[in-house]
Amino acid sequence: MIKQKLIKPVVKALVNNDVMDIIEDNMMPLKKLMAYYNCAIMQVETKFNVLNEEFSLEYDRNPIESIKTRLKSLDSIVKKLTKRNLPITTESIKENLNDVAGVRVICSFTEDIYLLADCLLQQDDVKLIQVKDYIKNPKPNGYRSLHLIIEVPIFLKDEKKNIRVEVQLRTIAMDFWASLDHKLSYKKDIPEDEASILKRELLECAQASSDLDQRMEDIKNRIVDK
Ligand code: GTP
Ligand code: MG
Helix, strand or coil, X not given: CCCHHHHHHHHHHHCCHHHHHHHHHHHHHHHHHHHHHHHHHHHHHHHHHHHHHHHHHHHCCCCEEEEEEEECCHHHHHHHHHHCCCCCCHHHHHHHCCCCEXXXXXECCHHHHHHHHHHHHHCCCCEEEEEEECCCCCCCCCCCCEEEEEEEEXXXXXXXXXXXXXXXXXXXHHHHHXXXXXXXXXXXXXXXXXXXXXXXXXXXXXXXXXXXXXXXXHHHHHHHHC
8 A cells, every 4th residue: 555655755756846836725725724623623622621620620520421522534524515516615614514523522411411501602702503402302213412513713823713613412321322323324234124123222222211311310419419
């Protein structure tokens, strides 16, 4: 396999310098945009870490179990734009994709999800673009999570950019369920009747795990109230 490091000099040798400059000039806005999304991820992750720190001081427990972040790969960006018949340009990425920057916050309890979402949305530099509450209204397959599309400013050398971030908040149980569901959605070679049995079982598990979340939250509140 050709090493990545070797590609650039080989391409450079094949095309003249002017062509190379054109390629690099066109890549630069994309590289910059991806860097902005990365900065926005850091910004939002820090916001959640700050809230976690404050709550742990005040209530002696952490509402956040873990935070996972991801920057959508260029490959997935191109696939999504192509699928939706949209132009593949930096402008089109900014306008049409809400999930290039993703932050997933995993909490122990459902009430922490709403608490954190409220605290985040109260911050005056956070603009809410869209809410999808799949906890109050689970998807037909049983998927539960609270999704927020927000815009946060990032401050550069001499300008400010507003960048979109998809925030998914879920409990440990919802996350556990979603990863199993994700595995099933990627398996394309399961016979249809077998797949529908698995989907039904997953739906039952979603209900059972939601009941468990509720019972555990009730117990936690009874302990805290003592
Ligand atoms: P995309 O799926 O990203 O094109 O956007 P959408 O408009 O369908 O947004 P939605 O908010 O419904 O879902 C966005 C993300 O939530 C997905 O990329 C997944 O990470 C997660 N998600 C949504 N539905 C499911 C589901 O049924 N199962 C699992 N495992 N994850 C889901
Ligand atoms: Mg997505």
